[in-house]
Amino acid sequence: MAIQSDALGGRLPLADPATLTPAQQELVDSVMANQLPWANENGFRIGTDDGQLIGPFNTFLLRPEVALRFLAFAAAEASHTSLSDTVREAVIVAVGAVWGADYELYAHKILARRIGLSPEVIKALSEGAVPDQLGEQEKIAVRVARQLLIQHRIDDDLFRVAEQAFGERGLYDIGAVMGQYQAVCTLLTMFAVPAPE
Structure with a gap:
């Protein structure tokens, strides 16, 4: 509605x-x-x-x-990101899920669907899960994002796995997209901005 x-x-x-x-x-x-x-x-x-x-x-x-x-x-x-579209969107939806930012989730669920993520995967991501149907890189990136957002740290084991998967620049790219969407979600949450539908 x-x-x-x-x-x-x-x-x-x-x-x-x-x-x-x-x-x-x-x-x-x-x-x-x-x-x-x-x-x-x-x-x-x-x-x-x-x-x-x-x-x-x-x-x-x-x-x-x-x-x-x-x-x-x-x-x-x-x-300039080294991340694939699916890794990037999975991270963005994970950020929106942690924040519960309705507008961000509204827009990026649509974008995630357009780049090929299934409705089931998108729903699971938006509910805070790391769905098994994701590719390995997407799963690692979402785990990194969720651990950083929730625990404000990344444990050594996950860091090593993520560094192996993405390299240092790829880890930077995960941090950059997370930072961008944390700023967006902060504003959306502060002002209780709804999704338009």
Whole structure:
């Protein structure tokens, strides 16, 4: 069931496009040029029909100067990662599951399905499991993500297995994508941002 537009901001009202500052408008223009086509292509919503941003993008309007740089980091992370699409999405869904971030899970369940993860695997990941049907690299990456998120450390045995599977740069890439989505989930959770459907 779709949520009414006035509730899509959660604790934060949706920004009115008519009252944006120049910095906010610069952010909106960037999102409309970069993230909107990507979201539309993949089948999830980042805005309302009347041009208001939803999800993390509405929260980004609180600090557009920071958000523009965060989005540049996100683009660099996505385009320079050594992780496969399935490893990366499994980690992102695992982060969203630990946080219970509804909007993040809404968007990334769709993305995970589009890159080939099965509905059963996605459901299990979003419930905090490490499903047996995942490939070995995906399982290792999800275990790393969950251990770091929940215990705030990674034990030596898992580190050795993960280093063997991904190398040092791959471990960095897991940390970078986790950090990006922890920031997103923090904002979504703080402002109780819902999924639009």
